[in-house]
Amino acid sequence: MVLKYLTPLFAALIVSSTSATAIPAFDLQGREAFAPVVVTPNASTFWIIGTLASVSWDASTVPSDADPLPWLALYNTSSFGSAIYITTLASDFDAHAGSVEFTVPDVDIGSYFVMMAAWGQDSPHFRIRGSNFIISPDADTVWTIGQEASVIWDPTAVASEGPEFFWVDLYNTTIYGGANDVMTLASNFDTSAGSITFIVPEVSPGSYFIMREWGQSTTHFEIVA
């Protein structure tokens, strides 16, 4: 991953604006270009590394003759309050589409924002999360009904993401391939502890997985009698 500070090239894109409206911007050839307001991500958005995410804007604000949007880039804010360019997420995409999709890059988990097509057209800060909080169960895990078992996660990853780790549910996979929520194993627990221990419930022996909030699931593991 390349980490660069703002280059004079980007600084040259500064135009006087509020971020509330679409603003004229100038492309690198000095032509006037169109830069719409980012609608999502918003302050409650989270992206998960390695999954598809999108940035959207109101396509009805886009002039019919608008050129493709030249760039969409990811930034975070340094401890001095300046914008740090992280990476480009998309370039030369259709302004009329109203959204653009990409895979969330492998960055450090934390708080980021995006800027699209013009300096000043930035989103609120939102969070990028990792997908691998849960260390155990893994594919080699076997839980025995009626005995103690634990779910173990990386407390440093959770701590840096805030307290939003409210439940752990047990799932299995239906014959149609869907996720079947069997029961909640734990909820509203201390996320800094790094693990929770409970008695394995009376379920049918078989293959299960667990999911925590935000659709993050483990691999399948076995529950035996």
Ligand SMILES: *[C@@H]1O[C@H](CO)[C@@H](O)[C@H](O)[C@H]1NC(C)=O
């Ligand atoms: C914020 O963005 C998310 C998608 O990241 C969306 O589901 C949600 O509706 C948005 N919230 C508001 C208030 O627009």
Ligand SMILES: *[C@@H]1O[C@H](CO)[C@@H](O)[C@H](O)[C@H]1NC(C)=O
């Ligand atoms: C900004 O993001 C980079 C890349 O993920 C990371 O190394 C750096 O620590 C982040 N800086 C801040 C202040 O969050």
Ligand SMILES: *[C@@H]1O[C@H](CO)[C@@H](O)[C@H](O)[C@H]1NC(C)=O
């Ligand atoms: C899923 O688990 C439930 C509860 O133990 C069980 O009744 C059901 O048969 C399981 N389904 C599959 C497809 O294994």
